[in-house]
Amino acid sequence: MDNFRDLYQQLILDHNQNPRNFREILDTDLFLDGHNPLCGDRIKVFIRKEDKRISDISFTGSGCAISKASASIMTTLLKGKTIDEAKKIFEDFHKMITTGEADLEKMGKLAVLAGVHQFPARVKCAALAWHTAMSILNDKKLDIVSTET
Amino acid sequence: MTGMTPAIRAAKLREDFPLLSSSQEQGPLIYLDSAATTLKPRCVIDAMVRYYTEYGGSVHRGIYRIAEQATAEYENTRREVASFIGAETTDSIIFTKGTTESINLVAYAWARNTLKPGDEILITEMEHHSNIVPWQMVAKSTGALIRYLPLNSDGTLDLNRSEQYFTPHTKLVAVIHQSNVLGTVNPVKEIVKLAHDAGAVILVDGAQRVPHHSVNVTDLGADFYVFSGHKMLGPTGVGVLYGNLEILDKMEPFHGGGDMIRTVSMNASTWNALPYKFEAGTPPIAQVIGLGAAVKYLSDIGLDRIAAYETQLTAYALKTLREIPDIEIYGDARERGAVISFNAGSVHPHDLSQLLDQDGIAVRAGHHCAQPIMTRLGISATTRASFYLYNTFEEIDLLGESIRKAITFMGG
Numbered sequence: 178m179d180n181f182r183d184l185y186q187q188l189i190l191d192h193n194q195n196p197r198n199f200r201e202i203l204d205t206d207l208f209l210d211g212h213n214p215l216c217g218d219r220i221k222v223f224i225r226k227e228d229k230r231i232s233d234i235s236f237t238g239s240g241c242a243i244s245k246a247s248a249s250i251m252t253t254l255l256k257g258k259t260i261d262e263a264k265k266i267f268e269d270f271h272k273m274i275t276t277g278e279a280d281l282e283k284m285g286k287l288a289v290l291a292g293v294h295q296f297p298a299r300v301k302c303a304a305l306a307w308h309t310a311m312s313i314l315n316d317k318k319l320d321i322v323s324t325e326t
Numbered sequence: 327m328t329g330m331t332p333a334i335r336a337a338k339l340r341e342d343f344p345l346l347s348s349s350q351e352q353g354p355l356i357y358l359d360s361a362a363t364t365l366k367p368r369c370v371i372d373a374m375v376r377y378y379t380e381y382g383g384s385v386h387r388g389i390y391r392i393a394e395q396a397t398a399e400y401e402n403t404r405r406e407v408a409s410f411i412g413a414e415t416t417d418s419i420i421f422t423k424g425t426t427e428s429i430n431l432v433a434y435a436w437a438r439n440t441l442k443p444g445d446e447i448l449i450t451e452m453e454h455h456s457n458i459v460p461w462q463m464v465a466k467s468t469g470a471l472i473r474y475l476p477l478n479s480d481g482t483l484d485l486n487r488s489e490q491y492f493t494p495h496t497k498l499v500a501v502i503h504q505s506n507v508l509g510t511v512n513p514v515k516e517i518v519k520l521a522h523d524a525g526a527v528i529l530v531d532g533a534q535r536v537p538h539h540s541v542n543v544t545d546l547g548a549d550f551y552v553f554s555g556h557k558m559l560g561p562t563g564v565g566v567l568y569g570n571l572e573i574l575d576k577m578e579p580f581h582g583g584g585d586m587i588r589t590v591s592m593n594a595s596t597w598n599a600l601p602y603k604f605e606a607g608t609p610p611i612a613q614v615i616g617l618g619a620a621v622k623y624l625s626d627i628g629l630d631r632i633a634a635y636e637t638q639l640t641a642y643a644l645k646t647l648r649e650i651p652d653i654e655i656y657g658d659a660r661e662r663g664a665v666i667s668f669n670a671g672s673v674h675p676h677d678l679s680q681l682l683d684q685d686g687i688a689v690r691a692g693h694h695c696a697q698p699i700m701t702r703l704g705i706s707a708t709t710r711a712s713f714y715l716y717n718t719f720e721e722i723d724l725l726g727e728s729i730r731k732a733i734t735f736m737g738g
Contacts, residue, residue, distance in 0.1 A: 185677070185735070194737055216676055217693045217706035239706055241674035242736065302676065 184292040185242065188250075193242035198235040198252035205233075210321045211309030213301050218244050222309040230259050231314075236306055243290070243299050248306030250286050260314050267307050274303050336635065339627075340716050342367040356687040356721045361506050361534060361665045361694075361712035363556045366620075370559055373619035374612040385611055386585055386602070400611055403618030404601070410621045411551070412542030413568055417600040420574075421614050424565035425533040426456040428552035429500075431567055431604060432529055433460035435580040437498060443469030445497040448526070450475040450483055450512075451702050452505045455695040457531045461500060470497070477702055481508035481657030485516070492524040499528040503535035507694045507710065508657030509640070509665040511535070518547045527573065533557055537714070538636055538663055540629040543568050555613060560620035564613035567604070574600050581606035632715045636664040639713045639722065646726040652733065656703055664713040667694070670729055673736045675709040681732040682709075687725055 202208070202223035211220050220238030224231055234255050236248045255263045270287050273279035277294040284291070293303045301324040309322045340346045343365045345355060357365055383393035385400045404416045413419055422428045441447070447461045451474050465472050475491055476484045483501075492499070499521040504511045514530055521528035529550035535541055537558035543551045550573075555564040579586055579597055583606035588596045597603045624632070643666055647653050652671035670678055675691035682689055690710040693700045700706060711725060 185681075190737060215692060217697070217700060218676075219706065239674075241676035243676070296680070299676070299680070 184290075184296070186289050188286065188289045189242060189246040192246035192249040196236075196245055196249040198249065198256070199237065200235050201237055202233055202235050207313050209309050209313050209319065211238075211305045211323075212321055213240075213244070213305050213324045215301065215324070216241070218302065218305060220244065220248055220306055220309065222248070222306055222313060224310065224313050226260070229261070231255050231257065231263060234310070240305065241299075241302050243293065244302040244305050247290055247303045250290075251306050251310065254286065255310065263314060264311065267311055270307060271304065274300050335631075336716060336718050340718075342369070342623075343716055344368060344371070346716060353686045356685070356724055358711040358713065358717065358721070358725060359688045359690050360537075360557070360714035360717075361710065362690055363562070364537065364559050364714055365716065366561065366616075367559055367623055369623055370561065370616045370619045374561060374616040377612045377615050382612075384608055396611055399615045399618065400609070403614050403621070406618050406621045406625075407566055410625060411536065411566075411568060412544045414544055415571065418568055418571055418574065420567040420569065420601045420604045421609055422552075422565045422567050422604075423563050423610065424556070425531060425552050425554040426460075426565075428550075428565050428567035429456055429529065429531065430460050431580045432550050432552075432569075433464050435577045435604070436527070436573065437461070437464040437470075438467055439578055441468040441470040441497055444495065445470040446493070446495040447472045448475060448491055448496050448499045448521075449473075450501055451477045451698050452481070452483070452508060452510065452512075452696065453500070453502050453698065454506055454531065454533070455697070457500050457502060457529075458698065461498075471495075474698070475501075477699075480659060481505070481510045482659045483510075483512055483517075485513070485520070488520050492520045492526070494525065496521070496524045496526040499526050500531070501528070502531045502533075503541075504532075504538070504663045504665075505657065505696075505699075506534045506665060507667050507696045507699050507708070508659065509662035509667075510657055510659040511539075511661040511663060514546055514548065522547070534663060534665070537624070538629075539633045549573055555617040555620065558617075558620055559623060560617035561613040563610045564617050571600065574604070579603050579606065583607045585609075627715065635715060636713060639717055639719065640664045640666070642719055643711065643713065643722045643725070646722050647729070650726060650729055650733070653729075656705075656708060665710060666712070667708040667710045669705065669708055670733050673733055675707045677736060678709050678729070678732050681735065682725070682728050685724065685728040685731075687721075687728055689725075 202225055205225040208223040218240035220236050223235045225233040234252045274293045281288040290303050293299050312322045345365045381392040381395040383396045385397040404419050408416045408419050447470055478484045503514050518528050527549045530548040532551050532553040536553040549570040551568040553566055556562040586598050586603050586606040588598050654669045656667045679689050679691035692707050
């Protein structure tokens with residue numbers, strides 16, 4: 178992909194303008210702030226767990242189209258998944274956006290973010306919500322997740 | 327040079343800058359990020375290559391021809407810089423690795439040894455992180471307090487209640503001469519007077535001012551004035567600390583090592599004279615010589631001409647941007663430099679700058695190392711376009727077109 182406009186596919190523009198699950202979850206204590214200090218993007222991820230399953234997941238905050246679309250798609254994919262399933266999806270996604278290696282059919286909607294790996298400055302945008310969600314699922318006792326650690 | 331219109335001159339000057347004629351993936355480079363770092367003219371690059379290829383010896387040491395030539399060129403730059411900023415003596419010109427190191431030198435070698443618990447460091451809400459964080463570190467180690475001079479909504483400093491901020495507790499004032507975000511030019515001479523009347527020492531961060539406008543440190547009267555080579559057509563890795571001789575003389579050294587000593591015995595050492603007391607170790611010789619070439623290049627063109635041209639460019643850019651629907655521009659100071667921060671509707675600055683890059687336009691997106699301003703403006707980031715003597719009115723037209731295209735593409 179030579180042209181970054183190709184990355185801003187319709188699906189990403191749509192999730193940027195109409196983010197899914199863009200709300201707070203009030204009846205949970207599983208929430209965490211994610212911050213990219215390089216650009217000032219801040220998002221907050223909320224998760225409700227039932228047994229070992231994600232029964233609800235949402236986010237709030239502000240960011241660029243890539244970080245918002247990635248967060249939005251993440252919530253639609255992880256809802257209903259077990260924690261182990263969610264971690265596996267994250268591993269595949271992280272590999273895709275950092276190396277470009279992925280089974281695009283298996284990645285489903287996430288495949289629209291495959292081109293991010295060609296733009297190193299934007300990998301952190303795509304990963305912000307995911308790192309925040311994984312920190313919640315891994316029970317990390319953090320006040321905030323930062324992309325610069 | 328007289329008689330040429332500024333636009334023609336910029337077109338001619340562009341031939342001096344190899345990066346402006348190199349072919350980029352997207353076509354010609356439209357470089358609108360000179361507030362971050364400037365492009366380098368051929369003469370600066372050549373001066374450094376000449377040092378490495380023709381006389382690359384060390385300075386202040388060798389008794390042989392190339393070392394003597396290196397020393398002569400290095401010290402010649404000190405004279406050029408002193409004259410460029412109106413310093414009365416070369417003893418007051420210390421080479422550092424940049425503005426950040428210049429500020430840290432003052433923070434470590436002066437502030438940490440001078441400030442007491444309860445003393446106040448007065449800075450402003452428009453400082454770059456390099457003029458905030460070193461003082462926070464000083465405050466932590468000395469018990470001094472940091473206070474912030476507030477901003478007006480137009481991006482100028484609010485000096486109306488100055489007596490509340492400049493008090494007998496104020497021991498140090500640190501202020502940016504020209505904002506790297508808002509473009510605001512601060513009334514430094516007035517602030518120097520307020521600081522001195524309160525009995526405080528004042529440091530002025532001139533990183534964004536010295537490249538664009540003539541500065542006379544003797545006339546300004548600041549105790550410390552700092553700037554970087556790479557923002558004024560020079561190389562990275564070199565900067566300047568101008569200091570008041572009386573204060574510099576009393577200060578302990580910053581770094582210990584070679585060249586900064588007079589005598590070294592097993593148990594103690596004595597310090598070299600100014601400015602060498604503050605230049606420990608082998609300095610960035612090629613970079614200093616490159617800075618000398620940049621100073622000469624700027625002086626030959628004339629800072630007044632550069633400033634006049636940038637004023638026209640900035641006015642044209644402000645007009646061009648304001649014609650685009652949904653553009654918000656931050657900072658509206660009457661006296662301003664060639665830097666414009668803005669947001670375009672709901673398009674995030676990262677998305678905007680990435681799309682502009684597709685048209686070969688380099689702008690900066692983010693908080694510009696000035697998070698307190700972003701907090702004050704209630705935003706997380708802006709896009710910033712900044713201009714220098716090699717930019718043209720045509721490039722600003724292209725910027726405007728590219729922004730319009732990006733807004734449409736992102737759906738507003």
